[in-house]
Amino acid sequence: MTVTPHETRHDEGTTVPATDRPVHDLVGVGFGPANLGLAIALAERGADGSGPALDGVFLERQEAFGWHRGMLLEDATMQVSFLKDLVTPRNPASDYGFLSFLHHAGRLHDFINHKTLFPLRREFHDYLSWCADRVADRVRYGHEVVRVLPVRGAGDRVAHLDVVARDADGGEVVLRARNVVFAPGLRPRMPEGTGMSDRVWHNEYLLDRLAELGPEASPHAFVVVGAGQSAAEVVEHLHRRFPASHVHAVFSRYGYSPSDDSPFANRIFDPEAVDAFHTAPPDVKRRLNGYHRNTNYSVVDPDLIDALYRRHYAEKVEGVQRLHLHNTARVAGLVEGPEGVAVAVEDLVTGKQTPVAADHVVFATGYHPADPRPLLGDLAGLLVSTDDGLPAVERDHRVVTGDDLTCGLYLQGGTEHTHGVSSSLLSNVATRAAEIIDSIAARTP
Numbered sequence: 001m002t003v004t005p006h007e008t009r010h011d012e013g014t015t016v017p018a019t020d021r022p023v024h025d026l027v028g029v030g031f032g033p034a035n036l037g038l039a040i041a042l043a044e045r046g047a048d049g050s051g052p053a054l055d056g057v058f059l060e061r062q063e064a065f066g067w068h069r070g071m072l073l074e075d076a077t078m079q080v081s082f083l084k085d086l087v088t089p090r091n092p093a094s095d096y097g098f099l100s101f102l103h104h105a106g107r108l109h110d111f112i113n114h115k116t117l118f119p120l121r122r123e124f125h126d127y128l129s130w131c132a133d134r135v136a137d138r139v140r141y142g143h144e145v146v147r148v149l150p151v152r153g154a155g156d157r158v159a160h161l162d163v164v165a166r167d168a169d170g171g172e173v174v175l176r177a178r179n180v181v182f183a184p185g186l187r188p189r190m191p192e193g194t195g196m197s198d199r200v201w202h203n204e205y206l207l208d209r210l211a212e213l214g215p216e217a218s219p220h221a222f223v224v225v226g227a228g229q230s231a232a233e234v235v236e237h238l239h240r241r242f243p244a245s246h247v248h249a250v251f252s253r254y255g256y257s258p259s260d261d262s263p264f265a266n267r268i269f270d271p272e273a274v275d276a277f278h279t280a281p282p283d284v285k286r287r288l289n290g291y292h293r294n295t296n297y298s299v300v301d302p303d304l305i306d307a308l309y310r311r312h313y314a315e316k317v318e319g320v321q322r323l324h325l326h327n328t329a330r331v332a333g334l335v336e337g338p339e340g341v342a343v344a345v346e347d348l349v350t351g352k353q354t355p356v357a358a359d360h361v362v363f364a365t366g367y368h369p370a371d372p373r374p375l376l377g378d379l380a381g382l383l384v385s386t387d388d389g390l391p392a393v394e395r396d397h398r399v400v401t402g403d404d405l406t407c408g409l410y411l412q413g414g415t416e417h418t419h420g421v422s423s424s425l426l427s428n429v430a431t432r433a434a435e436i437i438d439s440i441a442a443r444t445p
Contacts, residue, residue, distance in 0.1 A: 226364030369414030
């Protein structure tokens with residue numbers, strides 16, 4: 001690996017030397033859509049002279065850019081307008097926008113004729129990859145951040161941070177920063193006591209696991225657990241892809257609930273709504289999150305609900321049932337064996353358990369934001385926490401810290417408790433990038 005003058009490489013197990021090294025204005029941890037949007041904003045700031053150029057480097061543990069590859073189903077569409085891409089809300093004239101990508105790909109007129117605001121998820125992933133390629137000089141792929149160390153200055157205050165990453169060869173690269181922006185993304189959530197295996201999957205890895213089965217695979221049955229958009233998409237995909245297989249959908253609700261995509265409800269994703277949410281009292285924050293969870297959590301696009309209902313009803317008419325809906329139900333237990341998984345599906349109303357024999361079980365049970373605090377070691381003690389034990393975060397996305405830490409720690413994601421339901425979504429990526437850069441610029445000598 002080539003080491004730039006702004007980096008110091010160490011063999012695994014050695015300590016970080018206390019020598020002076022160049023200081024980056026910011027180091028980004030993770031390179032999903034959030035920090036990709038930030039990298040683009042940095043590039044545009046330096047190119048258009050809108051402010052003093054800021055120096056930034058991003059570290060990503062994956063070997064190349066990728067965003068939920070396991071759920072890039074062929075017919076799945078985005079749930080957010082293409083206008084909320086990585087740049088348009090911040091800079092409508094940017095040539096990093098989705099429309100610029102379509103023009104580059106030679107599909108702009110075709111997309112216009114399509115008359116939709118919601119591109120295919122695969123196409124949007126192509127757009128993200130196109131953007132990532134254009135700022136690749138700012139990213140170190142194959143570098144997993146393993147710890148963040150304090151660099152103390154005058155008065156023993158932490159003025160800089162050393163971000164330590166391990167590369168594919170087991171060596172360490174150290175980047176010193178005035179500010180660190182954490183965008184660690186989401187981690188698959190599995191039910192307590194349930195682990196993933198060759199037969200038990202999380203939907204995050206669906207396409208990868210199906211590819212491992214091979215093109216000739218014809219499983220007898222799948223069980224899909226979950227009531228949200230991903231669960232419904234998995235049910236639809238498996239039912240269509242394996243025409244001889246049974247698909248058992250298990251969810252605790254009476255039926256799939258439609259997402260609220262109405263204009264007034266969508267205002268919850270506007271920057272002004274984030275302003276209001278951040279200043280609201282804690283009890284109001286909890287109520288607002290509860291009121292508007294149906295814009296994103298455990299809800300399904302109405303068109304997909306209709307399609308699944310039509311399919312289920314048509315099978316009743318034909319007398320050949322392959323799509324089985326276990327509503328008001330839960331998985332009470334599962335036992336893996338050499339031939340498959342024995343699943344106990346419990347009716348929540350009656351308590352009756354029904355055995356279901358499946359080749360594979362897919363849990364579409366959501367995600368939880370990755371917590372960057374374990375990377376901070378003793379530094380985590382300098383962070384101010386809310387009454388719920390979560391990081392307190394300013395409106396500019398900077399973590400509130402004690403006076404002993406004067407550098408900036410910023411969070412992209414994992415701030416639903418302070419910034420509302422849009423904190424882990426694409427809706428405010430562009431706007432948030434501008435807010436973070438403005439904050440860093442104001443604090444940079």
